[in-house]
Amino acid sequence: MKNNIFKIFLNNEIYRYGTTELLNFETQMERYFTREYKQWLNNKESPETYGLNSFSGEISKIETRDISVSHYDEEYFLYKSFLDKDYMAYTMGYFGATKESSKLNDISLEQAQANKYKLIVERANIEDGQTILDLGCGYGGLSKYLLATFPNIKVIGINPSVVQVNHIRNVLLQENNEFDNSRFRIIQAFFDDIDASIFEDDYFDRVISIGLLEHVTNIDLLQNKISRILKQGGKCLHHCIVACDTLPGFLNSEDTLMGEYYPGAHIWPYNEPQRHDVHLHFLESWFINGLNYWKTLDEWHRRFWETIDQLYPEYMTLEEVDKWNKYFSLCKAMFRPNNGTSYGNGQYLYEKR
Numbered sequence: 001m002k003n004n005i006f007k008i009f010l011n012n013e014i015y016r017y018g019t020t021e022l023l024n025f026e027t028q029m030e031r032y033f034t035r036e037y038k039q040w041l042n043n044k045e046s047p048e049t050y051g052l053n054s055f056s057g058e059i060s061k062i063e064t065r066d067i068s069v070s071h072y073d074e075e076y077f078l079y080k081s082f083l084d085k086d087y088m089a090y091t092m093g094y095f096g097a098t099k100e101s102s103k104l105n106d107i108s109l110e111q112a113q114a115n116k117y118k119l120i121v122e123r124a125n126i127e128d129g130q131t132i133l134d135l136g137c138g139y140g141g142l143s144k145y146l147l148a149t150f151p152n153i154k155v156i157g158i159n160p161s162v163v164q165v166n167h168i169r170n171v172l173l174q175e176n177n178e179f180d181n182s183r184f185r186i187i188q189a190f191f192d193d194i195d196a197s198i199f200e201d202d203y204f205d206r207v208i209s210i211g212l213l214e215h216v217t218n219i220d221l222l223q224n225k226i227s228r229i230l231k232q233g234g235k236c237l238h239h240c241i242v243a244c245d246t247l248p249g250f251l252n253s254e255d256t257l258m259g260e261y262y263p264g265a266h267i268w269p270y271n272e273p274q275r276h277d278v279h280l281h282f283l284e285s286w287f288i289n290g291l292n293y294w295k296t297l298d299e300w301h302r303r304f305w306e307t308i309d310q311l312y313p314e315y316m317t318l319e320e321v322d323k324w325n326k327y328f329s330l331c332k333a334m335f336r337p338n339n340g341t342s343y344g345n346g347q348y349l350y351e352k353r
């Protein structure tokens with residue numbers, strides 16, 4: 001069965017994971033991004049220089065935000081086929097590569113996702129008994145980790161994606177005792193549209209976002225809104241994809257191939273979220289080596305191909321297989337140059353003033 005499918009793909013120039021053709025394609029893309037990063041090495045200009053201002057406008061662009069989130073509303077079974085089984089996290093796992101050492105630990109994707117949550121818990125000083133906002137909660141991975149780790153923690157998740165929220169309601173709430181309604185609540189909405197008063201002022205001990213800032217244009221307005229719902233002394237941690245230097249071509253996704261997948265999105269330079277010290281006090285930030293994301297994407301890519309006969313032809317067209325195959329290759333090629341030191345993830349910790 002799989003062999004017949006592979007023949008169809010080959011006839012349509014769709015090369016599967018691990019083939020020489022696909023590896024050559026990824027190498028070419030890596031060379032392209034390596035040149036791009038070299039061209040902008042040490043460019044510390046602010047995004048304003050290139051017409052993007054993280055202190056103005058809407059939290060996320062109204063005209064593109066629905067299309068951007070529709071990426072998460074693609075078929076549920078597709079994400080189930082490649083994401084980790086424990087948390088269904090759709091962001092990097094932490095395999096241990098640091099800026100100093102690009103060595104990756106030989107651990108499972110599931111363990112790497114748990115390691116990311118552990119790191120966030122440590123850096124944000126999350127403790128039992130706190131109330132946490134999981135902002136842009138995806139399939140609820142962080143919420144699941146926190147509820148299972150801390151018996152007295154309370155979590156509220158916010159997410160506009162129907163498919164992801166359905167997973168939380170139909171799978172997590174049904175199958176996991178931790179998700180009882182005295183400890184967990186899910187709100188299906190854009191944070192932008194939520195009236196902060198529904199939480200009462202000074203509600204949360206911690207606000208954590210993983211993979212949200214890429215969707216946010218006005219970080220200042222976001223921080224303002226978060227400051228209203230944080231308790232005095234409360235903390236906020238944002239985790240997002242960043243470039244070490246300012247890459248003008250990456251500031252607006254519409255200028256790159258990524259616009260097809262995430263219109264209205266931004267790759268901020270590492271320094272940008274540090275400038276947001278107005279509504280919340282900026283405390284500390286960490287760069288996470290991009291090889292962690294490369295390895296995560298490579299494992300997603302491998303799992304996607306491992307289950308391809310369950311996806312094609314029943315649920316996916318040839319065009320969709322081609323699109324997703326290229327998506328994995330493209331993203332991998334961005335994170336790999338210079339051993340993950342040019343493009344990776346940033347974590348930013350703030351405290352309520």
Ligand SMILES: C[S@@+](CC[C@H](N)C(=O)[O-])C[C@H]1O[C@@H](n2cnc3c(N)ncnc32)[C@H](O)[C@@H]1O
Binds near residue numbers: 069135136159
């Ligand atoms: C890259 S995914 C990450 C999901 C999850 N945090 C994880 O690590 O798996 C980004 C998430 O942010 C959500 N999101 C995007 N824009 C948002 C907004 N304006 N308000 C709240 N959530 C948003 C998306 O629906 C999606 O669940």
